[in-house]
Amino acid sequence: MSEAIRRAGGLNSHPVAYSAEEDLLWGTMVSKLNAMHPRVASSRYLQAKNRLPLPADGAPRIDDLGQRLNNSTGFRLLPVDGLTPVADFYGRFAADIFSTALYLRCPSRPHYSPEPDMLHELVGHVVMLSDPLFADLYRLFGEATNNATCAQDLQAISQVFWFTMETGLVQEDGQAKAYGAALLSSTGELDKLGTYPVEKFSIQEMIESDYDISTYQGKLFIAQSVEEMASEVRSFLTHV
Template sequence: MTSPVASPSSANAKARYLAAPRRSDFTLEQDWSSYSTAEHDRWDRLFARAQTVLQGRACDEFLAAMKTLQLSESGIPDLDKLSARLKPLTGWEVVAVAELVPDDIFFDHLAHRRFPAGAFIRPEHEMDYLQEPDIFHDVFGHVPLLANPVYADFMQAYGKGGQRALALGQLKNLARLYWYTVEFGLLRSPEGLRIFGAGILSSATESVFALENDSPNRIGFELERVMRTNYVIDDFQQSYFVIDSFKKLLEDSYRDFGALYARLADAPDIDADQVTAADRLIHRGTMDYFTLKRASAVH
C-alpha cells in the first residue's frame, strides 16, 4: 500500500519517534513516559468526542471490544499493557512504529498477529483530519476489533494474502480490499448500517457522513467489485461497501485469489463514484457534497 506524504506539522509531531532507534522489523519502544500532558489531553478529547458520536453508529462488536480492552478517556494507552489484555483473547499484540512501514514488513506483522501502530499523536491543529495514521487512528480505530476472534482471523488472513499479492504483483487490488473494509467498511445489522472501518471510527465527521449524508453510494460488498474500485485518499469516500457479517468477510478472504487475480488483470478499474448494473445498491449517492466542493475549488 502506498504511503501518503506526511505534512510538515505531522512530521514535527512525530520527530522524536523518527529519531528513535528502530529494530529490523521497524518497531521501536513506545517510550510512554515521554508523552506530554498536552498530548494525553489531546487523546482524552478525541476519545470523548468519538464516544459521543459513535453511539448508535459503531457496530456492536466494536463497542463491546472497547469495554473488553478497557480503552478509555484516561490518556494515551501504554501499548505493552494494552497488548497484555489483547493477547490472551485472540493472540494479537500491538507494536509501536514511527510511521507507515514498507508493505512486506506490514504484511509480515499482520501474518504473525502483530498490529503496527504509529506512536505519535496528531498535533492540535490537525485534530479533525490527518492524512497519515497516528496513535489515535491506529489504537482507537483498529485495535478494538482485534479482540473479536472472527475479525482477528480475517486480519491475519489479510496479512498472509498480502505476502502472496506482493509476489504476484497484485498489491493494488488487495489494497483496495483493505481500504474498503478495514479502513472504511460498513456492516449491515438488524438495527441498520453500522461502522467498523477504522478510518471512519477515528473521524467524528466521517462517522456522521458515512451513515447519514445523501452524497455517497452505499453498496453491498462483493469481493471482485471492491478489488476493481479506485478510492479517494484525501476526503470522504464517494462509495462505502457494506458487509453482511465478519464471518462472511473471513470466508471471502480464505478463497484462493489466484483465479480472481487473473480476471482482474484484464478488468478495467471502476471509478470511486461509479455505480454498476451488477451492484447490490443500498443507497445511490447524490454526490452533492463532492460536486459542491469541486465547484467551490474552481471559484
C-alpha cells in the same frame, strides 16, 4: 528479535512520553468517539470495546494495551516511527504483529487524519483485533500478502483491506453500522456517514474502485452481516 523491533524498543514497549497537550487531544477525541459509537458502530466493535477498553483521560501505555491484546487474541503491538511499507504492515499480521504509530494527529485537524496516527491505530484497528474473528481475518491478510507473487495481487489485497478493515459497513437492525478502523477513529468520517454513497458488498468492485486516504470517503461497501463479509474475504484471500 528483528532490527525493526529493536529500533522500536521491542514488541509492546512504550518508548514515548506524551505531553499534557497530547494527552488532552487524545482524551478529547476518545470521549467524542465514545459518545458517537453506540449510534454508528457495529455490535462486534462495541463488544470489542468492552473487551479492550481505552482510557479517555490520556494516551494509553502501549505495553499495557499490548499485553491485554495479546491475552485476548495473541496479537502483539510493534511501535513504529512513520509509515510502514504496505507489504511489511500487512505481512506482519501473519506473525500476530500489528505495527502501530505512536504520534498523534495535528491538533488543528483533530476530526480526521490523512495518516494513520495513534488514534486511528488503537481506537480503530487494535480494538477490533481483540475480536477473534477479526484477528483471524487480519492473519489471513498477512498470509496472503506474504504469498503474493506480483504487484497486482498485492494491490488487490490492499484494495480489499481498505474497503473492509478500514472503511467497512455492515447491516444491523436496518441501519448501516461501521466496523472499519478509518471510520471508527474519525469523528469527521462518522459525522458524514449517512451522506456517503454505499454499495452492495462486492470484492470485485472493491478491487476496481479508487479511493483517497487524504480526504473523506467517496464510496463505501456494506455487507448484510459480519459473517457474510468474513466468508467473502476469506475466500478472496485464500485464492488471490
